Amino acid sequence: MEEQEILTTLKILIIGESGVGKSSLLLRFTDDTFDPEQAATIGVDFKVKTLTVDGNRTKLAIWDTAGQERFRTLTPSYYRGAQGVILVYDVSSKQSFNKLDAWLNELETFSTKQDMVKMLVGNKIDRSNHEVSKEEGLKFARKHHMLFIEASAKTNDGVQCAFEELVEKIIQTPGLWETSGKTIRPGQGGADVSQGQSCYCVI
Amino acid sequence: MATSHRNRDKMSTNSRDSMISVEDEADVFEITDFTTASDWERFIARLEEILHEWKLVNHKPHPPAMKDQYSTGSWAEKSEEVIFADFRFTFTYMYLKTGEETNSEVGKQDRKGEDEDVDEDHRTPTVFLDLMNFDNDFPSRTHFLCRWYGLQEFLTLTPVSEKQCIDSESRAKLLLSSASIALGNSACGIPLFVQLQSRWRKLFTGTSLVNGGATVEFEMSHLKRLPSQFCHLAGLLDVFKSKLGCTYISMPPVSVSVRFTYILADWIHGSWPQIPPDFSSSFCDGEVGYGEIDFLPFGACLDPINELHLSCTWPCLSEDMIVENSLYSDLDPLQAPLWSVRLQMTDNPQCLLGDFLNDFLKLSERQESTEEVLKKVMPEADADRDKQNPEISHVLQRLTEPVPALSSVPSLGNVVSSASAKITFRPEDAPIPDELLGKILIYLFPDAKTPNAVHEGKVNSSAKPSSDPAQSASATDSGSETKAPAEHVSDIAAELNKKLKSSPTDSLTHKLSLALCHVNHQFGGLLAVAHLWQEFILEMRFRWENKILLCGIEKGAPNLGSCIVHQKLQMLNCCIECKIKRESSGFGYGPDSLNAHNTPSDALLESTSASSTQNSLHKVGSIASSSGDDEDDEFFECEDDENENPNEEQATAQKISVEAQENARVKKASKSSAEDEVLSTKSDVSQYQDSQTHRPEGRMVSMKNYFLLCTGEQLYIPITQEPSPMTEDMLEEHAEVLAKLGTTAEGSQIRARMQSACLVSDMESFKAANPGCILEDFVRWYSPRDYIVVGENGEDVPMDEVEARSKVEDPDMKEGDNVETESGERVKMTKALQGRLSQRMQIPGNMWVEAWQSARAVPARRQKRLFDDTREAEKVLHYLSSMRPAEVVLHLMPNIVHAAVSKVAGEAAAALVPNARSMLDQLVSRAATLTRSFPLDRNKYREMLRLLELAETISARTTSLRSKFTSNHLASPAQEGKEEEIEGFVTSLLTQGEVSVRGGACGPAGAVIHKMFIAAQRSNNMIMDDEESSDFLDSLYKKPLSRHGSDRRTSSSSNNSGTGSTGTRKNSDLSVPSPTQEVRSSASCADFPPASVREYILRAMVPRPAPYSKVLPQRMYCMLTDGDNRLAGAFTSDSTFQ
């Protein structure tokens, strides 16, 4: 197999309340393992993985942030330049779901890319005591123009899919990951704007 | 296999066919050597191949184009390169996109069905329809071949290289006949043209093999001078008829379409009003104020509208109906049924804003450093420094001298001399004259002026009357119809603030950018920019050293949405603020002056004085250090809240000894409360051992209903250190370092440790505030989800869930509610006591446990500072001073673009530019992308400035055109009520290429245009009236109208005036132009100049070549202008009945 050239490097962000399983989702995605002994993240953590979506090989630089209130003055600095964000809640915790609005607010304030792709992930569906239904998650995602999936880092449900979907969407968003060379033409003032060849000029 | 076989078959047929045709054409055969036959065959085969590719084989006839579709519809083009021997050609297919083509498959099938009904051969070929189509006679913008022949599709063969051209007739014939073989083989009836001679001559010869046995020959002649007998319709009709060669039969009348174009180049009443801006006033006139440096020039120096072209058209007349010969003409422009107008814009109207900004951007190409630039004017800078030329002493000092020092105002005068190295110029060498530099600095730093001025400055910067386009626009246009544009302007202003990565418009950064732009323009470019930049940096250092906050820079951590220079200034401000806090408590002004043995009473005194000046702050910096010989020993100092906290009234001085490692620190006076003594010894003693003995310190507020698990004491939230502010480049660096650690578990560990400073600091503060606490207590405050309690049904629930639930269950109870039942508290406490740390917190050796163990009980105020303001300030100052002027310019460009777009928005609104909104929206979104993209790209900014200049030009055009059409001299009572139409006409002239004049000469716009021409004619012919010039137009009409009062048009218009009051009637009578010969003859020159361009289209249905041939369309287009005359004929002949 020949090494395919990397199309682009994307910055992905994982945010959400503490303990919802952000680091676990990332570990599942990058190393395909689940570590119940995953320590609470301090500040931000970072992982890299290459992913091929629709034949495009992309390098993902994934920044895992700490969900703890106290770190929140620090972590938003890392939102800069992210093309995609995974917003995680815990389906067995209504509380973590209720905080989503605040997270989106924070994202709005600190992200630099206006059209960044957002994905909502309801984690821990392997658990029995669901407090947030799939419908609620869907509704929230629809309201905020997000992708949505339910997943479990423990049983590896939907994890791969979530990342792939997100990357695909980013790749499909023009101008998000490549500098667009669009030219504009303000107004149509005057005939001299048009090119000579197809334009008849009386004199 | 089958297909390739068939192809070969086809090829051989082709060549056979070709051979035959060549043999038929004797003259071609003459010059064709058989050695080149293969070249030629290949050429034909290639053409056929392309025709197949483009699906032009067995081409179906199209319906004729609809009215004006040639100019309004969209044209498409396909092209391929083909080779004939060593000649390379571009083979192009140009065609009008018709609706059918874009239809889906379904549409095509429908058409197929139709086609079967109508017999293919009996449908009129497209070429014939096109030649005789009267609906698209003088299209305003289209390909010249389309204009000359009226074709909706055609093929061209043009030499690729400009140098090679077909200059012999035989070559042309060879090429054309070869191409027609290909067309014939493909049954393609599309006209094909071959370009002859030099490209600029646009000379073509062409042919079309029409299905059903006819050939159209397209001929053209291009002459510098036309013999005078042909220079009118009569002569051209003769040419046409003789070309048809059928003088012996009675010919049907030729139908004629004519268009004359008149050029208006002298705008007598609407000459360009632009007055070049007077830059000097903003600097020289001291009393006007300093708000004017942010004035941006705007407008065009030359009239952006060069000429108006009026085209008068007579569509499809019979040759019998009009006469134009050398003696007489029926073609009076005022009688023409159709009038249309187009504008000829000025190529480079020298836009002020564009030039102003481009000059500034040009500096970004310079390589010199600031020092190198300044060295030229102060060769011995170092030597001079000691002398401190008093002449050039600091402007700020002089300005502040007469002002008595006020506590609220930083008195720069007192300290300015101690500021490090001011630039010293010999007065005559200073790029920016001293006084002006002073004014600019005052503009940048209004707080440095007199207290009065400070006040004004604030008012100025907040209200910003001159720089805010929204306000200026709304101020200038008070009319209700201008309200909408003004709203747009404020929308745009808001959008700019939101979307651009620049800086707020009233910020220091913004002002600095504009000031640099101005000194560049006014005081000699690079040198002046370097000078002002240097002064700016010195002021920055001065302010840092003297703890004077930067005005016009919002407080708080750097806003990552602003440009980097602005972030750096925000950072500097953070440092200054931090320094002020740090030093304001009076503990000292640096590590050296620290008193390590402060008595408690001293400390108390200091903290009281601090709190009196800095009320409402939780944290007030003061510095405390044991030795002070090491920068690392600076501590973050927070004011203890004991004096403010009403919960703690127990404050008596008492020294408590602390552990050995803390013994050097300043001990804060404190008093033990009775409860503090009661330390219950609950669980794991070893965990809180180290913290159980000290006095509580650095408490911020108590956490309601939370009690320490071991001691049962109230749990206090500690005062903590704020995380360090960071600019985006620091952040990037930081992120890079973190990312470099890799993705291994060890990497993660190190990363966590690197970022744990804040966590450890918080733990230390927590320990200091809560003697006897354990990790569980900390986690309950810091990460409640990691403290697991037993839920109602016996399951494990994170603590925050329990709380959230209890809140939901008990809606009356709000956060901070004072009334909480005793039992509630107790339940919570019991629950907490039964709880445990989450699994992940219990992992042995995890970072949290590790950090907890290493954390000592130290209040934030005595911890090592997380934010080293001195270091960060120096870094900022270094960053700024190491910038080359070119970098300064580039880094400030976002602010310039911001100011420019908002200037354009204001001006475009004031000028009522049509479609201003969409133009501005594009500018804004373009600017947003540009200012956010990194690295900064000079060329992209240049492109942006070009767009801004275009917008400026458009705005200037609007102003110019409107003033031309609404000039007082042209206004007349008949125009009353027609303003709207004139306005609409102006708008469409600006937005469309060619605009038809409703009502021709008699419409309101037509009348104005007529008057413009008259005025220009009179001025060109030096006709001066005795009367006031403004009256001359009236006088022009007085005479004829008094004679011809019953003119049809006049009477109808007076009827329209309704009431019939004599005054109105008279006025309207006078003003309506009466397009009669008499009117014009009354003046001593014609109303219009001779037509600059005269175009004729002659058409007839005539049998050719023989009288018994089919009746076929014939057409000739003629264009006569000065020195460039063209006849383009399309003559059809029957190839069956010859």
Ligand SMILES: Nc1nc2c(ncn2[C@@H]2O[C@H](COP(=O)(O)OP(=O)(O)OP(=O)(O)O)[C@@H](O)[C@H]2O)c(=O)[nH]1
């Ligand atoms: N049952 C179950 N438990 C999970 C799942 N994902 C994570 N967990 C557990 O949830 C706890 C928190 O997981 P983390 O991945 O550390 O959570 P986090 O979002 O990274 O938390 P912070 O780093 O504090 O923001 C851990 O004990 C995990 O074992 C899951 O899919 N199912």
Ligand SMILES: [Mg+2]
């Ligand atoms: Mg984590």
